[in-house]
Amino acid sequence: MARKARTARKSVARKGAAGKAAPRKRMAATATAAAKASNGHDTLREVEQLLYRQAECLDGKRWQDFIELFASDGTYWMPAAPEQTTGEGVPSIFWEDRDLMTVRLKRLTHPRAWSQRTAWGTNHVIGNVTIEREDARSGDLVVRSRFHMMEFRNDTTRHFAGSYVHHLKRTRDGHRIRLQRVDMVNAQGPYEYVLQAWV
Amino acid sequence: MAVDIGLDVVRAVEPDRVHRSVYSDPGIFELEMERIFNKVWTYVGHESQVPNVGDYWTVQIGRQPMVMVRHADRSVHVLYNRCPHRGAMLYGDRCGNVGKGIICSYHSWQFDTDGSCKAIPLDKGYQGTRLTPGDDNTNIKAAARVGSYRGFVFASLSADGPSLVDWLGPAKVAFDDMCDRAPEGEVEVVPTCFRVIQQSNWKIFLENQLDSLHPAVTHESTGRAAGEVEEEISRKGGHAPLSYHFLSAFATPITKWDAFQTLGYPRGHCILTGYMGLRPRDPDTLAYEKVMEKAYGKQRMEEILGVNIHHVLLYPGLSVQSPLQQLRAVRPLGVDRTLTEIWHFRLKGAPEAIYRRALGYYNLVNSPSTMVNADDLWNFWKCHKGLESEGGDWVSFHRNAGQDHETKEVTTSVIGTSEQPMRNQFKAWTQYMNGAH
Ligand code: FES
Ligand SMILES: [Fe+2]
Numbered sequence: 001m002a003r004k005a006r007t008a009r010k011s012v013a014r015k016g017a018a019g020k021a022a023p024r025k026r027m028a029a030t031a032t033a034a035a036k037a038s039n040g041h042d043t044l045r046e047v048e049q050l051l052y053r054q055a056e057c058l059d060g061k062r063w064q065d066f067i068e069l070f071a072s073d074g075t076y077w078m079p080a081a082p083e084q085t086t087g088e089g090v091p092s093i094f095w096e097d098r099d100l101m102t103v104r105l106k107r108l109t110h111p112r113a114w115s116q117r118t119a120w121g122t123n124h125v126i127g128n129v130t131i132e133r134e135d136a137r138s139g140d141l142v143v144r145s146r147f148h149m150m151e152f153r154n155d156t157t158r159h160f161a162g163s164y165v166h167h168l169k170r171t172r173d174g175h176r177i178r179l180q181r182v183d184m185v186n187a188q189g190p191y192e193y194v195l196q197a198w199v
Numbered sequence: 200m201a202v203d204i205g206l207d208v209v210r211a212v213e214p215d216r217v218h219r220s221v222y223s224d225p226g227i228f229e230l231e232m233e234r235i236f237n238k239v240w241t242y243v244g245h246e247s248q249v250p251n252v253g254d255y256w257t258v259q260i261g262r263q264p265m266v267m268v269r270h271a272d273r274s275v276h277v278l279y280n281r282c283p284h285r286g287a288m289l290y291g292d293r294c295g296n297v298g299k300g301i302i303c304s305y306h307s308w309q310f311d312t313d314g315s316c317k318a319i320p321l322d323k324g325y326q327g328t329r330l331t332p333g334d335d336n337t338n339i340k341a342a343a344r345v346g347s348y349r350g351f352v353f354a355s356l357s358a359d360g361p362s363l364v365d366w367l368g369p370a371k372v373a374f375d376d377m378c379d380r381a382p383e384g385e386v387e388v389v390p391t392c393f394r395v396i397q398q399s400n401w402k403i404f405l406e407n408q409l410d411s412l413h414p415a416v417t418h419e420s421t422g423r424a425a426g427e428v429e430e431e432i433s434r435k436g437g438h439a440p441l442s443y444h445f446l447s448a449f450a451t452p453i454t455k456w457d458a459f460q461t462l463g464y465p466r467g468h469c470i471l472t473g474y475m476g477l478r479p480r481d482p483d484t485l486a487y488e489k490v491m492e493k494a495y496g497k498q499r500m501e502e503i504l505g506v507n508i509h510h511v512l513l514y515p516g517l518s519v520q521s522p523l524q525q526l527r528a529v530r531p532l533g534v535d536r537t538l539t540e541i542w543h544f545r546l547k548g549a550p551e552a553i554y555r556r557a558l559g560y561y562n563l564v565n566s567p568s569t570m571v572n573a574d575d576l577w578n579f580w581k582c583h584k585g586l587e588s589e590g591g592d593w594v595s596f597h598r599n600a601g602q603d604h605e606t607k608e609v610t611t612s613v614i615g616t617s618e619q620p621m622r623n624q625f626k627a628w629t630q631y632m633n634g635a636h
Binding site: 104 | 543
């Protein structure tokens with residue numbers, strides 16, 4: 001188990017390196033100027049790559065890799081209502097630390113998770129990435145982005161879209177997610193079926 | 200040869216099996232709307248959803264769009280969400296406050312929060328017509344009857360039938376158990392409603408609620424997953440929150456569910472007894488018991504906390520999990536589509552930790568990211584598809600049939616996994632479909 005986790009972490013790091021080398025279009029150069037100046041490298045590009053990697057983990061169903069992107073005290077949160085400011089003590093659609101994420105992983109991969117028997121897949125597209133805050137001393141970041149996710153399950157297509165806010169913490173192996181807030185524009189509607197994995 | 204019963208609801212139900220058409224025939228579904236949902240008491244909402252004068256929540260009873268609204272004298276009214284002029288719905292949103300009164304967005308007829316018409320613009324236009332301002336047919340039509348039990352509001356579209364309390368019968372324990380667990384004797388709503396639609400007939404949901412034969416099978420994956428992480432946490436010297444136990448209990452081996460018991464009451468209401476360790480000896484529970492003892496005295500507190508209920512089913516539209524203060528209201532949308540509205544309540548006067556403990560269950564089991572209902576809903580869809588097929592005519596409820604202990608007021612199953620609750624529900628179904636109230 002521990003060994004598997006280490007391998008997963010390594011593979012995430014490797015993909016990060018490959019991602020950085022990918023050709024990039026001109027994007028929000030001025031917005032990142034400050035970040036660049038303060039720490040000598042392109043923070044925006046780095047966090048974009050992290051968000052894309054996270055999306056790839058979900059679409060590739062690499063659940064352990066997804067969990068590894070979170071700090072050891074990290075939380076994945078989808079509020080029940082947009083006006084909520086914390087998941088503490090209020091209903092949430094997701095409010096999961098890494099232990100609960102591990103429960104979800106183990107369920108999803110259990111041979112008798114019956115509803116996993118039908119073919120399903122997702123496609124995430126992430127955009128509008130902006131750095132909202134950067135702590136010059138610690139390197140911690142607050143990053144806002146938009147996502148569009150299409151899911152195909154059991155011969156039915158569903159769409160989920162909304163915003164992410166990632167609170168990132170700088171660690172020795174790059175940024176880790178301390179808190180990811182997911183606000184779906186269609187979160188309050190009735191759900192045709194449910195959400196089995198993170199969005 | 201396939202048995203075709205048409206709309207013959209008498210032939211459809213036998214004591215130990217029912218014909219598949221009761222789940223799949225759109226004609227029978229229409230009869231159910233008329234003979235069951237237009238008659239019974241339907242759960243509308245909790246009084247605390249509309250705390251202020253003019254607050255409203257829209258809700259569906261059977262096929263009817265309704266609105267629950269708080270009137271100036273603090274009474275709660277349940278009205279048809281329909282303008283008496285040309286029939287527009289008065290509210291297209293889910294909830295809010297009517298402000299100065301109910302105003303129709305089409306031609307501005309105005310109403311008070313009890314449905315009475317206050318003003319019709321340019322009412323000269325009605326002079327000499329058959330419509331007289333002030334007539335009852337200028338008022339918003341109200342539900343035939345409205346009742347409230349310990350803050351839970353019900354309405355019936357039929358003027359005849361038993362009172363709410365008589366209709367609830369012994370199953371009113373759902374609300375007594377929930378409210379008594381509050382040191383102040385009442386609960387208030389947590390203002391979030393999760394809504395989940397299942398692609399199946401409404402009865403499949405109700406039958407599943409007290410089906411203790413299924414958790415060990417359907418929810419094995421989640422039960423085991425939670426159990427493993429729970430163990431891992433304690434191996435590392437930590438203490439997993441009770442939420443893990445709520446989930447891991449689903450993997451309780453199938454043989455153990457027999458130790459529980461189901462009770463069937465008149466009108467299809469049922470109870471599944473037994474619960475999964477809701478009274479641990481942790482500091483949170485002990486602090487709660489202190490507050491409870493202060494409010495009720497030791498003996499009464501023991502009685503209250505000793506109530507042994509898992510689920511109460513109020514047939515045909517409500518499933519209550521009183522020890523966790525949660526309920527699911529069932530709104531049939533069509534023969535093969537059913538909406539559930541899922542609510543959580545706070546025990547007034549109880550410590551925050553007790554609310555949070557139940558909240559863990561609400562988030563993990565009852566939210567749209569549920570790790571439990573995901574597999575139930577999958578089964579419901581598969582059941583419905585199977586029952587649309589001609590692969591067989593009958594649905595079997597033979598398990599422990601003929602072994603139930605029956606008195607006039609209660610039918611008790613011999614074992615927890617008996618199909619007695621389903622038989623009890625169909626007994627009521629038959630009575631309603633044959634014209635009973
Ligand atoms: S339909 Fe409501 S005022 Fe005309
Ligand atoms: Fe279940």
